Amino acid sequence: MATIQWFPGHMAKARNQVQEKLKQVDFVLEIVDARTPEASRNPMMNEIIGAKPRIMVLNKQDLADPEKTKQWVTYYQGLGYEAIAIDAQHAKRLNQIPTLGKRLMAAKITKQKSRGIRNPAIRAMCIGIPNVGKSTILNRLIKKNVAVTGNRPGVTKNQQWLKADETLQLLDTPGILWPKFDDDLIGKKLALTGAIADSVYSEDVVGMYGLQFFREHYQEAFRRAYGLNAQDLALSDGDLMIHLSQKNGFADNYNRMAERIIFDARQGKFGRFTLEVPGDDANDADAE
Ligand SMILES: Nc1nc2c(ncn2[C@@H]2O[C@H](COP(=O)(O)OP(=O)(O)O)[C@@H](O)[C@H]2O)c(=O)[nH]1
Ligand SMILES: [Mg+2]
Structure with missing residues (x-):
């Protein structure tokens, strides 16, 4: 980013x-x-x-x-x-x-x-x-x-x-107060949830973060939302992005698929989600 x-x-x-x-x-x-x-x-x-x-x-x-x-x-x-x-x-x-x-x-x-x-x-x-x-x-x-x-x-x-x-x-x-988004991961989380303006991040990076996050943590909801089968889910993140892009009619315009993932996440297409749990991040201000 x-x-x-x-x-x-x-x-x-x-x-x-x-x-x-x-x-x-x-x-x-x-x-x-x-x-x-x-x-x-x-x-x-x-x-x-x-x-x-x-x-x-x-x-x-x-x-x-x-x-x-x-x-x-x-x-x-x-x-x-x-x-x-x-x-x-x-x-x-x-x-x-x-x-x-x-x-x-x-x-x-x-x-x-x-x-x-x-x-x-x-x-x-x-x-x-x-x-x-x-x-x-x-x-x-x-x-x-x-x-x-x-x-x-x-x-x-x-x-x-x-x-x-x-x-x-x-x-x-x-x-x-302002968030601290010079940290990559924090920036991606804030972008995905719509806390920071769309103009200040690259949608390809944030969309890829969304793809990785949802396939890992909310796989069933993600699978259903995009009609994926087991074979699709065996693809690497990059190949899955390509597959989704083609499947959704964006051909090799992967940025549009990335944008779609961000949009769908915010719309709740993958259900309710939380991007972090206590203690799993370096950005935890209280856990010094
Ligand atoms: N879904 C949902 N949206 C909320 C909630 N609270 C606020 N919003 C929406 O979040 C956006 C920002 O809210 P706002 O009160 O202006 O945030 P502020 O910048 O902190 O004052 C607005 O579109 C609100 O309608 C909530 O509990 N649930
Ligand atoms: Mg306000």
Whole structure:
């Protein structure tokens, strides 16, 4: 894959902005794509969030492999975070986020109550790379409860707080960090799931990654989707790409077949999938 630049200047700016906002919240909703939880995290996320309590939100669970999503939730809980898998477009599990937040902040809420504060408030912000669903989650969580609750003493910048419920307030703008896609494998995962723009990667490389991944990990779904027989599946990756290209009428235009594989993966033609499991990658930020 053509190396994609990861501009240190841009990163520093985004990081500073997020760190400024972090000072105003009690905890963080770190949003990741359940199909690729680690690749869809900024590698400096832990450093940036520091000791702030956090809820790992594995979004787009509707597209991910349910078994692997469970593994990820357990994995993040094992690291001491709250963790929940949701589908931002459906309210049911999403509505557990305020409950988790209150559990995470129980000590603070108790303290406020003991000081006579009748309606304790806890504050959070969403953080994540582009396209993981931050805006969708925020909008869903606040429903119609939009409310300006004014600035905190000592906070100079105008900051809007939105009410998820009587206790949980959310910063109106999510913190956006960039993925680190100068790593080949991370870049391919982000491209296949549509997290990065189609213009910044080579579809032949990403399509081949998809072919290799699905034939290895979701072989039955892949076989069925393309009507392959045992003989086809015995072909090398390269020969299988050629075969598929011809079978689909693209002749020797393999790039078009590669594009088709990417498209089909995103459309769910090979079923729900997850590209990584805990501990199988060098890009695992917590496993140093
Ligand atoms: N299938 C599915 N799509 C989602 C989910 N959450 C968000 N999306 C879609 O993902 C895309 C990016 O979402 P958005 O909220 O704009 O992401 P942001 O860049 O992090 O704010 C949009 O097309 C959403 O409709 C989800 O849970 N499941
Ligand atoms: Mg957004």
